[in-house]
Amino acid sequence: MIEFHDFADAEIQLGDAVFQPGTENLILVETAEQSAEILNCIAGLRAPARGSVQVFGRNPSKLPRDERLQALIKVGIIPQDGGLLSVLPVWKNILLPRQFQWKDHPAGLAEEFDEALRFCGAACDPGDEWLRLLPDYLSQYQRRIAAFLRLMLSGPSICIYENLTGNLPGRQKEALLALARRYHGQQPGRISVYLEFDSELLAARWSGAILRGISRATSPSNPKTHADASNIRISIAPF
Amino acid sequence: MQQPLKTTGGGLIIFYSAVAYSFNLRKRAVREVLAKQIYFTGVEPLFNVLVISLLVGYLFVLLLEEVHQVAGDASTRLLSQSVVMELSPLVCGMIVLTRSGAAITSEIASMKQRGEIRSLCLMGIDAESYLIAPRLFGVAIGTMLLSFYFTIGCSIGGLTVSVLLSKASFESFFDVLADSLKAMDLFYPPLKGAVTGLGVAAIACYHGLRVPASATEVPKAVIATMTEGIVFILVANALMMLVLH
Numbered sequence: 001m002i003e004f005h006d007f008a009d010a011e012i013q014l015g016d017a018v019f020q021p022g023t024e025n026l027i028l029v030e031t032a033e034q035s036a037e038i039l040n041c042i043a044g045l046r047a048p049a050r051g052s053v054q055v056f057g058r059n060p061s062k063l064p065r066d067e068r069l070q071a072l073i074k075v076g077i078i079p080q081d082g083g084l085l086s087v088l089p090v091w092k093n094i095l096l097p098r099q100f101q102w103k104d105h106p107a108g109l110a111e112e113f114d115e116a117l118r119f120c121g122a123a124c125d126p127g128d129e130w131l132r133l134l135p136d137y138l139s140q141y142q143r144r145i146a147a148f149l150r151l152m153l154s155g156p157s158i159c160i161y162e163n164l165t166g167n168l169p170g171r172q173k174e175a176l177l178a179l180a181r182r183y184h185g186q187q188p189g190r191i192s193v194y195l196e197f198d199s200e201l202l203a204a205r206w207s208g209a210i211l212r213g214i215s216r217a218t219s220p221s222n223p224k225t226h227a228d229a230s231n232i233r234i235s236i237a238p239f
Numbered sequence: 240m241q242q243p244l245k246t247t248g249g250g251l252i253i254f255y256s257a258v259a260y261s262f263n264l265r266k267r268a269v270r271e272v273l274a275k276q277i278y279f280t281g282v283e284p285l286f287n288v289l290v291i292s293l294l295v296g297y298l299f300v301l302l303l304e305e306v307h308q309v310a311g312d313a314s315t316r317l318l319s320q321s322v323v324m325e326l327s328p329l330v331c332g333m334i335v336l337t338r339s340g341a342a343i344t345s346e347i348a349s350m351k352q353r354g355e356i357r358s359l360c361l362m363g364i365d366a367e368s369y370l371i372a373p374r375l376f377g378v379a380i381g382t383m384l385l386s387f388y389f390t391i392g393c394s395i396g397g398l399t400v401s402v403l404l405s406k407a408s409f410e411s412f413f414d415v416l417a418d419s420l421k422a423m424d425l426f427y428p429p430l431k432g433a434v435t436g437l438g439v440a441a442i443a444c445y446h447g448l449r450v451p452a453s454a455t456e457v458p459k460a461v462i463a464t465m466t467e468g469i470v471f472i473l474v475a476n477a478l479m480m481l482v483l484h
Contacts, residue, residue: 043361083358084308087346098361099268100369150362237320 002042002158002191006051009037015215021189024181028196029213032080035162035195037165038213042193043069043077055158073101080163082147084135091131092143094150104123107125109153120145120179142171148179159184160193244469248407249449251443253342253352256367257375257441263368264376272369276377280339280436281384288334292392295322295330306471315415318397323390324424325480328431332472339378339441347447348457356448362464366448371395375440383429390428399484433477438471444475 002019009040012034019025029035044060052059055075060068077083084093094113098106135143144164151159161180165173184192265267299322302310309317347370349357356366398412446460446467 006321017411037362040357045357045360069363073363077352079361083353083354083361085350085358086353089352094267097364100266100364104269128391161320 001056002193003053003054006056007038007041007048007053009041010049014038014211017020017120017211017212019191019193020054021191024184025211026196027159027211028137028193029177031197032163033056034082034213035197038195039079039162039197043072073097073154074156075158075160076145076151076154077160077164078144078151080166081140084136084138084143084146085224086135089132089134090138090146091128094131094137094146094153095196097150097155099154108150113149116149119183120149141168141176144168144176145179148176148183152183155187157187157189158191158193160195162195163197164194167195187191188209242463243470244468246445246463250438250446251430253371253441253444253448254375254437254448257372258373259340260365260368260372261376262380264372266368269369269373271473273373273377275340276374277384278310278410280335280378280381280388282336282381284338284385285388288388289392292327292328293396293399295326295389296393296398297400298340298396300397300450301404304400304404307421311475315397315401315412316430317416318393322393322397324427325476327386327389327393327428328382329472329476330482331389331432332435332439332476333383333469334381334385335378336468339381340439340464341461343374343378343440343443344447344461345457348450348460351448351450352452354456373443374444375437376450378440378443379436382432382439386428386432426477427483430483431476434479435472435475438469442468442471 001021004014004017006016007014011031011200012029014027027035029038038050040046040117041053041061042055044055044063047061051062055071058071060071063071084090087095088096095109096168097111130138130142131146159180164180166177168176175210180192180194185192264273296318300314300318303314303317347356350370357371359369360364398409401412402409443464446464450456450460
């Protein structure tokens with residue numbers, strides 16, 4: 001469960017919200033900086049300027065460093081543009097988080113990798129040539145698919161997608177969203193959070209409540225003003 | 240005066256972090272970065288270092304014997320005590336600074352600017368374990384290896400001149416070389432090389448990590464690594480010479 005209590009940071013204000021297990025949640029913000037602020041606070045890289053955020057009942061920014069890093073393994077995050085390391089080929093990027101947690105090559109990782117590729121199916125490029133390339137040679141879409149495969153190998157209880165569909169053509173956008181939703185349904189109780197800042201299309205098709213971040217520069221003078229949704233539970237209509 | 244103090248403080252913090260998180264070197268992903276760094280620093284420049292060291296040894300003994308008319312045995316002693324013991328860690332430090340120091344700073348700086356260090360943190364991977372520790376220890380081991388090659392190259396270069404000019408035999412050359420070195424002296428160049436390598440890598444990581452967002456700042460960070468690295472190498476080698484002798 002993710003809980004925001006009176007949450008506000010330098011550029012964004014969310015107020016109170018609770019993301020229950022099993023839900024898919026959309027947070028709409030205006031800029032990349034605002035989504036980065038929210039993501040950094042959820043990951044515990046920093047504390048919000050006001051209020052707090054709790055992940056599984058714990059405040060990530062107050063956890064000791066090693067515990068916070070350990071907790072992040074259960075939280076799969078796809079940063080904007082995939083967040084792949086430019087110095088590693090794609091396949092090494094995909095395996096990196098799993099390999100970092102183990103002393104030696106984790107048993108069964110190759111099978112899990114194949115399974116993840118099969119799960120993505122038609123959304124992935126055929127063949128494995130693209131997996132051997134450096135991320136700079138990939139398209140925006142391929143980078144996000146690679147990041148999605150990386151997230152799948154971690155098997156997280158919480159999936160957070162930062163601008164997953166932004167700057168993509170319509171078909172690729174829908175293919176990625178379909179993947180993320182299918183993956184959400186694979187494990188009961190999984191929480192998915194879509195942090196979007198340039199995807200009004202997604203917002204227009206979202207059937208549930210949307211948590212809209214309020215830009216602090218334009219927010220009312222009352223510092224207690226909250227975002228327009230709280231305690232949201234969202235059911236997703238098929239595209 | 241402020242900047243050298245800041246770099247010294249930053250470099251020490253980076254060194255402390257690398258030591259504190261060195262237990263993660265047992266992890267496969269980190270070991271791969273360490274192996275790459277050792278290869279890049281200590282194996283890839285093997286040919287260049289051997290050529291440089293052969294020339295240094297050759298020219299040094301040639302200068303002593305031909306220009307200063309120093310006798311064969313004395314020139315061998317001077318070669319072992321000054322070039323092998325003192326110059327090799329210094330020259331290897333400079334080679335490591337220009338190759339690995341520049342590469343580390345620009346790589347880490349561009350990773351930071353592209354948000355890749357944040358991305359590592361979001362994956363539950365700390366930069367100290369994955370980026371800093373393997374680079375520091377990899378450069379230290381690589382510089383030790385380079386000091387070793389340099390010693391061998393200098394000895395062969397010096398031997399060539401001695402054999403050609405003084406008609407000295409292999410045995411007599413190596414006898415004098417062995418006489419002029421104590422057992423502890425064998426550890427001295429690698430030790431100096433390791434300290435020099437650690438310092439260069441810490442300075443390179445420090446400047447890479449503190450680079451601001453603009454792309455024009457990367458070359459500035461590399462220049463800062465170069466200038467402060469040279470000062471560090473000279474000061475560290477001078478201090479070690481004073482302390483260890």
